[in-house]
Amino acid sequence: MRLWPWALEVYARPAVAQACLSLQDGHGQNVPYLLWAAWRASEGRGADARAAAQLVRRWDAEVGAPLRSVRRAIKPAWPGIDDAAREIFRDAVKAVELDGEKLLMESLEALSGDPGPPLDLFETLLEAARASGDPPRDAALRALAEALT
Template identity: 35%
Template sequence: MQTDLWNYCLNLYARPGVEPACLHLQSQGLDVCLVLCAAWLEERGVACDEARLGQLKACAGPWQREVVQPLRLLRTHWREAATRDDALAALRKQIKSLELEAERTLLQRLESVTQGWSTVQSQEPCDWLQRVAGNADHPDCDALHTLRAAINNA
């Protein structure tokens, strides 16, 4: 298991089915950086509660709204036009790199928030993924199951 969040995410994202599951969750409005952080915390056995979840959301929310999402919006807006314009395609590639770097920065910030958090003391597993995604009848349960399977098959 990777100990730092960035390398953990790279490893998890490369597993079969994880990329499409994450993209699906992202298309449904979930913050994939928070989802991946949840998977990391869950795999490490870190105790979860509403206060900790609130800290993660407070860290991620502004960065997603002000940095990541505007870059993603611009990149996706240019998708079709970039197929016909080499200069725009090159700029779009640079935007994609900036978006990835912004996500890396967010993951580093999320990891910093978790420094010193204790592991689970009880025998009951902590379902970070479900807490980040919302209630049990969330429409993205299949994507969450794919992530959970990838985590368990590591």
């Protein structure tokens, strides 16, 4: 299965979304990157986690985090800004953010090898987290691994 449809399917599970957002907000991890690592494990696909992490760090610094920051900044009401118009604009930013995540995932998928026997999910998540910088505590990654199984 392709990465994007797989990611949409698993992210729809409340426990997966919660674990991903906890890793993002509490540990500075990139959600599309973690989902890519989990997909790789399920598909048995090898990849250069360091090259992928380098791509993700730049994307997150220059595109993902700024879009997320704008979306979050305009979530509460703003005095002098019409609420309905603000919500329409916020939805547009959210849609662009989602399009960006899809583009990032398609780029990560292109860095992945051919399918093979499934890989250990937790170890693949840990490898990705370590390659991206300061990895979160094992418990946070284990929570995601459990939510995905």
